[in-house]
Amino acid sequence: MNEFITNHLLSLIIFVPLIGATVILFIPNNQRLLIKIASLVSAAIPLLLCYPLLNEYNSASAQFQFVERANWIEYFNIEYYIGIDGLSISMVLLTAMLSFICIIASWNIEHWKVNKGIKGYFCLFLLLQTGMTGVFCALDFFLFYVFWELVLLPMYFLIGIWGGPRREYAAMKFFLYTLVGSVLMLVVMLALYFTSNKDGAFTFDLLWYKENASKILTSWGSKWVMVGFVGLFIGFAIKVPIFPFHTWLPDAHVEAPTPVSVILAGVLLKMGVYGLLRISYCVFPDAAIQFSPIMMILGAVNIIYGAMCSMAQIRGVPRLDKSTGQMTIEQDWKKLIAYSSVSHMGYCLIGMAAVTTAGITGAVFEMWNHGIITGALFLLVGVLYDRAHHRNINEFGGLWAPMPYYGGITAVMFMASLGLPGLAGFISEALCLIGGFQASDPTNYYLGISGAYFYKILTGICAIGVVLGAGYFLWSYQRIFLGSLNTKYAGISDISTRELITIVPLLIITILLGIQPTLMTDLFINSVKEFVSFIGMPWITTG
Amino acid sequence: MGTNNMLFAVILLPFAGFLFNLLAGSFVGKKLVSLVGCGVVIISFILSAQIFMSSFLQGASTAVQSNSIRWIDVLDFNVDITLYVDHLTIVMMLVVTGVGSLIHIYSVGYMHDDKRFNRYFSYINLFTSFMLLLIMGKSLLLMFVGWEGVGLCSYLLIGFWFDDKEKGISNSLAGMKAFIVNRVGDLSFTIGLMILFTYLGEKFNVWTLDILKIKDVVATNETALNIPLLTAVCILLFGGACGKSAQIPLYVWLPDAMAGPTPVSALIHAATMVTAGVYMVARFNFIFALCPTALAVVALVGATTALFAATIGMTQFDIKKVLAYSTVSQLGYMFLACGVGAFIAAIFHLVTHAFFKACLFLGSGSVIHGTGGEQDIRHMGGLRKKMPITFITFAIATIAIAGIPPLAGFFSKDEILWKAFSSNLAVGKLVWIIGLITAFITAFYMFRLLFLTFFGDYRGHHHVHESPFTMVFALIVLATLSVIGGWVGIPDALGEKVIHTQTNKFEHFLDKSIPHEAKSGPLHKENSHEHHSSAEFILMGVSILVALSGIFLAYYLYMKKKEIPAKIASSFPELYNTIYNKYFVDEAYSSAIVQPLIASSVQTCRFDNTAVDGSVNTIAYSTGNSSKYVGVFDNNAVDAAVNGVANEVYSTGGQLRLLQSGNIKMYLSIAVVSSILIMAVLWSILEWKQVKDFLVSLGLL
């Protein structure tokens, strides 16, 4: 038994939630507590299994570990091929942890505005977890694609059934948008498949693609490699999301119930970044190098644009309500955080555009940190929403007085999100910015600027995002928590124990990793090193 | 305790105090909170003094450094947590922990009735911890952690009374303003830091943020350096200092920061945090000294700020606002000194300023405390009899800041003016004149404050009382320091003349951190000693004269002819209004930067909703519409054909259905009848013979 667990650790982490979902299907609908406990257990087992995973993971190696490989659809040479390296281990951990936390956060599901039964909800949630973990473990492109699509379906239902007033619209938008990306990915995937030749047969093996990236370059030609890269890029960019493919995100976040928002921001966005790193960059390294300046620009746009849109929520954005035909002022706290996600993912992009060790470490670390911090922020928004039943920034005020613990925790998480040194977010953002600053390509001109300065100027612009971030976070904090108390909320209750259980672990991790970031970066530093030397940006000469 | 442990203890003790007061403070009572809150800082001070004695006064007098703790380590970017204490640091440490201890003790009395007493002490302990990290961090990034950390504490403490009925919102807005304005400065600082990091990395292959290593690289490659680039780096770093130390154009947050409790204003916004920028520039003297342009910028910004803030200070009526503008002005003085290469003089002024400005702020706190929260000096007056100790200490500090010998302010201010005058820089004489004018205005408005507050008749209605011992104690100590604090830096010229020894111990002490070249190397004339000292004496006389005339003017206007100030104000209403309203800088920033920024952010979001999201929706709707036409075609043409076939089959089936009655007998009858019929047909077609032949072939017949 023990041996079975150690040999199939990853498979277990991926599929235990699925088994749990199946078991829950057989529990009668009225056994609510049993359903909840069953889903809690199914989410706890992967989290517990992460302990042996971390224990046995060899961070000194850049190789794939815990590899499991078996034929799946032999005729097409499709394999069940999973394994993790440094780029994915943090994401597997993050998924297991956030899923578990979200199950706890869903505990009060009966009291939500939308009460549509709990069995389906938990089943879909666990199915989602299987899909997400699978995406981060799959080493076969086909398998990756299957998991990728598997994530889409439960998410669609979770938003579309348990969401807010505009849930159908948001869910449909999310689904169709992502599907467009998936189609592009599918086309490139098939093109790769039919041009591959692994021992005389077609293959979906991602590692084979990586090893034979130069072969793919010669057989496709640099033009078509670029086309392939862009195809994959758009597919992943929608998920990240990168401007201008981001508009599904505010809607989906705002409409989704709290735990789903947490997963959406915490894990789903990372799938895009992870896909770019694992597939786009590794299969088409040459195109990635050429694409780097565009990536840099997109990163800068994401940061500034996202921050501006966040800031707009403080003043309020006039918006035409289609159903009533009236102009309404939108001042949604959740939307503010949703847009801040767009901004934060921009840091990943500039780190990735640079492909230096600092930049990529920053990007991977930012993926983790953003998952933790923004996950916590969405949980915090949910806490207030559960009590006040709205999220209009302007209608609160002075909430610190009745809710000191809540206010204190929110303050720390806001500070982490705006990049205060000593907390985790700062380290990753600093690494991304330094990565962007290290990039320098004096032989080329971009937008009429020498490559030697191009990256530095854009990184400098990105740094403005830090100021804007301080602006909108503090301002919204001011509106909600400070000043004199809005008497409407004088009797509001402070954060409950269950809510504390969901948020405090994230808080502790945020502080701990700010003080000891190497706890996390050591896990993936060697993989990052290997990755950076594999891509081989022209400026990588640093010692 | 080894030096290593001591260094860490200096920082970690206040941090432990922070944790204790934050987590346990609300359960253990005010006595324990204040004991822990003050105790940790006092022990830190004792440890700092211990380090000072053992490592600097005695023995080799070299820098000490702690063990390294691994912090960020990503191959080509490593930052360790290392604490480094050299002569400059130890001076700062003593100021921070020493003045800090006094202000902590003072706070026990001042904050005694506050409902968030424990939270106050936890924040102020955290501040001390971050401030120490700022000055002790060996790496630039570690310094930056402290830099931002003190900003955070400043934010928390300025907005400490965020739930006040009347001023809650403006208090918290002031905190926010401080944080965001500081962030603007930090942006500049960050960019400067990154340029420096990558420049040294790309050019010399030294990827480091370690201040000592940067110093080494700069020193060994002095001729190969790209001076314009370093000038840019210096100006960007100075931009950060402008934010933290409230210089033009980022000074606007400091006057608003007076919304915080008064001890906070004393500790953070006068004595320590705001001087971090000066410390940083002094720390980077080895780069600044190489860039005359950057120095000129620093000097001019400092001088302008000094004058500008001083003029505003003349017109204010809020006791703390006057002190705030005075702080801005004095900080400008320090940068003026840095800008002429006199980094040591800047640090000297920093130290003396910490003494007398902390004393002034605490004195003003004592006044506010005694008059029941009154801050407007028009409602004070005559307090010297009711609050004698506060008055005496306040008066001493005022004389000190005005620059009257032999009090501390005179020596430091005079040092700066002398260095500016004797500087080789083109701007030297100009900033000297500005400095002199500022000194005059400073003496004037400080004595105006003193006269209006403590002399004449009491104009308020509150029962005034002297403050408790904990508060008065700090005032007495600080006033004493304001008197004697300057004596460690009596100019050599004076010392040699009178007692024939080098008396500027301060300068000789800091020489080891800020080497002679940086201080005066290419920037100062190497004058003959005699000429040097006689010119210095003349200048001393000039500055004393200037200070005295400022004091006299204040005396004349506010003690003798009290009606004149109002007359002056009414005869130049526009000028007076402009100055009284702080030159409308806040309003200008608001309408030129903040409002457009917010408006454009709203526009951006509308653009996002209408253009970006709109195009997505348009694609969706147009897909929906075109699918409608496809649907019509599909229904009328394609599907019609399919349905036609289906309908035929359906109607035929409908008729055949009648046959299937479910009556088994009918089925059987039909089966029998039809088999008979089939047989008959077979018979008629095949004829009987063929049937017979078939049967025969089977062998049946």
Place this chain on the structure above:
Amino acid sequence: MLWFTKYPVENLLILSSAVFCFGIYTIVTRKNAVSILMGVELVLNSVNLNFITFSQFVDNAGISGNMVAIFVIVLAAAEASVALAIILGIYQNFGRVDVDKLTSLRN
């Protein structure tokens, strides 16, 4: 050599046809399900008779026809038991076994 082999094959075939016709007639005319079942048995046995006959006259001394006949008997027994059970069930549910009236599955 069995006793009936001395008769011409036609006689046996006519007998079997007659039994078959009786069976069919019973099925078609009777209303009682049990009677119908008896008719079915008659039909089956007429078939058996045919098998045995042809087994003797065509496949001389072979047993394949006899085997099929035995097989049919077994099946008939099984069928009868199932059919009787169904009839019993119908009786319990509807109180009668008149096949013409049992139309609840119609449409």
